[in-house]
Amino acid sequence: MRNWFESLEERERVFVSAGAAVVFAVLVYVFVWLPLDKGQQSMTASIAEWERSLADLQPLIGLQPGGQNAGRTAQLNLQQTPVVIVDQTLRARGLDNALKRSNPSTSNGIRVEFEDIAFDELVLWLGDLSMQYGMHVTTGSMSATSQAGPGRVNANFTLERT
Numbered sequence: 001m002r003n004w005f006e007s008l009e010e011r012e013r014v015f016v017s018a019g020a021a022v023v024f025a026v027l028v029y030v031f032v033w034l035p036l037d038k039g040q041q042s043m044t045a046s047i048a049e050w051e052r053s054l055a056d057l058q059p060l061i062g063l064q065p066g067g068q069n070a071g072r073t074a075q076l077n078l079q080q081t082p083v084v085i086v087d088q089t090l091r092a093r094g095l096d097n098a099l100k101r102s103n104p105s106t107s108n109g110i111r112v113e114f115e116d117i118a119f120d121e122l123v124l125w126l127g128d129l130s131m132q133y134g135m136h137v138t139t140g141s142m143s144a145t146s147q148a149g150p151g152r153v154n155a156n157f158t159l160e161r162t
Contacts, residue, residue, distance in 0.1 A: 083110060086159070094121075098114045098116060100113045100114060101113040106160070109138070109159060110158075112159065114154065116145050116147075116154065117155060137158070140156060142154065142156075
């Protein structure tokens with residue numbers, strides 16, 4: 001190949017050399033630069049997605065047990081009786097009309113009975129009690145209501161503060 005290249009005229013050698021340089025540059029661009037650029041764009045998009053997810057989760061940090069406000073909230077809420085806690089939280093969620101009966105069971109416990117309550121709202125209310133007041137269900141039962149629509153239940157719970 002070297003003999004062939006040297007047998008060319010000067011003008012032809014320049015033309016072949018320039019063509020080889022262009023082919024080499026295209027090959028480097030296609031097989032090196034484009035894959036690296038595509039990977040960089042993918043990583044940039046991934047980082048932006050993670051940052052958006054982190055920003056969406058940031059408000060939830062105060063809700064976790066070890067969150068910034070958890071210690072102060074727990075101290076304030078331990079002073080209230082379970083009867084007061086249940087009453088206030090049910091009213092705050094607009095569920096007080098579904099409460100049929102509530103009886104204190106111990107100094108740190110209460111038995112509550114609901115009729116025709118939305119299951120989703122009931123679960124959210126129980127989550128509020130657990131996260132904000134340290135109250136957990138020790139016993140409970142639920143049954144579907146016969147006259148109400150889907151997603152409505154009758155429920156009985158015994159709640160204890162831990």
